Amino acid sequence: MIDQARAAITNWxxxxxxxxxxxxxxxxVGIALVPTGTKFDAIRLPAPVVHAAAGSSAPEAVVAFLAEGLKVGAVIHDAYGVGVWYYALVPPGTYDHWRVPGVECLAPGTWLGVPRLDFLPRPGPHWALPPRAVGSVCDARAVAALVLRGRDRLDVVPGAERTL
Structure with a gap:
């Protein structure tokens, strides 16, 4: 990424x-705490749902799946702790209309740990799909489709982990 583009995205x-x-x-230093609701909202996705939708938990396969399915959006992967989460950045105002049961769109004003743009590897919070431009967010309908695909696959796979 060109330094000017990186600076513009960081400023955004x-x-x-x-x-x-x-x-x-x-x-x-690495990770900024940024409130949701003005420039973007964020949908918190359980890793088992994302992995089921992708058909794999291998990082490279998940990234390829997200890049194909969410196109120009941005997704943070928080691989620390008991629960492993993905956060899809979506347009501000999504919270008001999000109706996918069991998957939370963070309320406006929720503080989200947003990694520096060059934080791509594990462990800890990093970009699974970094923003490529100012305003680069996922289409909320595409995120909902990802969730439904993952939940459907979890429902039909014997012994699959259930977190919802």
């Missing part, structure tokens, strides 16, 4: 914060 992400300079300083 930081501009969601009341104090963008603070967010930019946090990005310098």
């Amino acid at each position: 992400l930081a501009s969601a914060h009341d104090t963008p300079t603070r967010a930019r300083r946090e990005f310098d």
Whole structure:
């Protein structure tokens, strides 16, 4: 990614914060806490649902699946802790209309750990699908389709992990 594009995307992400300079300083260290609801909303996706939809839990396969299915969007993968989550960034206002049971769209004002753009590898929060441009968010309908595909596959696979 060209430095100018990277700076513009970082500034866009930081501009969601009341104090963008603070967010930019946090990005310098690695991960900025940024509130949802102004520049983007975020849908928290359980890893088993994403992996079932992708047909694999292999990082390369999941990234390829997300890139194909979500096109120009951005997805954070938080691989720390007991629950492993993906966060699809979606247009602001999605929270008001999100109706997919068992999968949460974070309420506006929820603080989300957003990694620096070059945080791509595991462990910890990193970009599974980094934003490629300012305003690069996933289509909420495509995220809903991913969830339904993953849940359908979990329903038919014997012994598949259920988290919903």
